[in-house]
Amino acid sequence: MPHVVTQACCGDASCVYACPVNCIHPTPDEPDFGIAEMLYIDPATCVDCGACVTACPVGAIVPGHRIPETQERFTAVNAARYAEPDPAAARFPVDARWRKPLAPVDRPKALADVPDPLHVAIVGSGPSAMYAADELLKHRQARVTMFERLSEPFGLARFGVAPDHQSTRSVVNLFNAIAGDPQLEILLNSEIGRDVTLEQLREQFHAVIWAGGAPTDRPLEIPGADLPGVQSATSVVGWYNGHPDFTDAAPALDTERAVVIGNGNVALDVARILTSDPDRLAATDISRDALAALRGSAVREVVVVGRRGPEHAAFTLPELIGLADGPAHVWVDPADLAHVDHPDSEKLALLREISARPRPSGPRIRLAFGLTPDRVCGDRRAAGVRLLRTGTDDAVELTAGLVLPAIGYRGRPVPGLPFDAERGTVANLGGRVTENGLPVPGMYVTGWIKRGPSGFIGTNKTDSRETVDHLLADVAARR
Structure with missing residues (x-):
């Protein structure tokens, strides 16, 4: 059974150069490389040699017969990149599969025209x-x-x-x-x-x-964004990872709901950590101060808000698979997917599957779409977020004592x-x-x-x- 690239893929392309049959795409010289969510192994070409496994620096490539249950979807994800019925429309053209394997750039050990040292x-x-x-x-x-x-x-x-x-x-x-x-x-x-x-x-x-x-973070430029209880998701990432710049950035966890504004991979990371079982996190290298705070957390729901529809969600498919098939409890309101005027994609199909699940009763993540932040409500600290359905004046208000903008780095x-x-x-x-x-x-x-x-x-x-x-x-x- 062919090897499979899984969620941990870091995209450094070491596997591409190690592969003797050029079955891993996109390669650094293909147009999709800079925008691909991960790399993919062609199951029809893979000779199951394992050279890519040794080359991968993050252990993201596994034999198909040994893939963990939580990563099984990636067998189909890899194969789907090569399964276009029309070869001319394939993401990676058929003839590209049969090119000679890429070789690492052959640079001399010493360059005659360069100073020494x-x-x-x-x-x-x-x-x-x-x-x-x-x-x-x-x-x-x-x-x-x-x-x-x-x-x-x-x-x-x-x-x-x-x-x-x-x-x-x-x-x-x-x-x-x-x-x-x-x-x-x-x-x-x-x-x-x-x-x-x-x-x-x-x-x-x-x-x-x-x-x-x-x-630095891109700022959230709406009224109330300067209230206590509003802080960047980046600072929370630094806090739970023990970054020395963020030792004093502990978020206010005395609220039942937190709202993360933005739905990229960082937003999913923060939501997942805030709703994780602290006993599971204890086995990681999370900051011990953060772990202690999370053990006493009152947060029971994190709402991850995207301005655009689900078809334009910023998080990647691998991250969504990790969320859907991992220990996190995630939910999508079926109403958020009811009026999607867009061809189904793997990401949309998985969101529909999540929306059909029972609403979790314990600490959970809700993925919400089509909502534009209008203001952070509150007096002395954040008490909620007023959102508008994108493109309309219809307002939605969420009570929340913690608001975490995650709208990008700069x-x-x-x-x-x-x-x-x-x-x-x-x-x-x-x-x-x-x-x-x-x-x-x-x-x-x-x-x-x-x-x-x-x-x-x-x-x-x-x-x-x-x-x-x-x-x-x-x-x-x-x-």
Whole structure:
């Protein structure tokens, strides 16, 4: 039985290069790669060799005959990507299945036109930074110094992944292996602007890569958004993951209902953690302070509100499957799906299945659609949310003592670098920082501060490869 990619897929494409028959798509050179919710194995082409299992950094690929019960849907999810009746309309064209397998990019161990040693500074130590370091360290000239503001490395891989997603968190093992390279030095508790300036880095290193991510939230700009009891979902993620910036960000859990505004994967993570059995969370590396608070929580329902209809839900199908088939109790009001004028998709089919289930009696998550937040109600603290049915003046009011906006991340300006305020990124072209359309010599970006908050942990691998390729080409050209 062929192998299957499951929910934990991080999208770093290591499996693509390991596969001897090119049965895993989309590949980094295919248009869908940057927007795919996960990678998929073609069951008709897979030879069941297991090479992809070894290559996967998060344990997301399993033999079909060993797939856990909670992941069984992924057998059909993988196969569906190759089952289009019209080959011309296939997501991955039929002839693409029979191409020669992709080979890893063959880079020489030493580059004749690059300084020896080549000193590169990387600001940040999250996934994009670690993948960039890994690309540089393929060349024996490279000496990488990484500057990390916090006392622990690896950024969102350590502090952004939900504690009950242990498979995804295992990518830290890969980063630990990269960090063990003797030609990489990670300086913790090192803040740019406090301990060293960006200008000093540019003077001391051949090149600087800024990998600072998108650390701020998009604000919820409605009346009442500044009331106590309203806080960003990002701060709650940081709180339960023990992020040092959010140790004092404990949410008010003395309310029976919380409302999460926005329905991306982060919204589902927060809703799931707030309604989870604390005894189950105790086996994870959740913050012990957060665990103690959750044991005393009064929250019995978390309503996850999306402005658009269910056919446009921002969460991915793999995350919805994990929610529907895992220990969480999730519910959808059938009325929210009654007037969907859109062809059925796998996501809609699963939402319909969830809506047909009995309404859970214990702590639960409700997925609600077609509601636009109008105001947070309350006097001295949040007491509820007034929502409008999207496109109308029909109002819906939900009582809630906790309101958590989860409407996206945004990069913030970096002193000394040109900032694209519209996109929330440092202005760049393929990772080369640009000012007035011209490259800034020796200055590069990677990750969310380069492309915006999109993709998954592994998406940063190809993103960082592009940046490093441009960096090496530029350094060679300046010789």
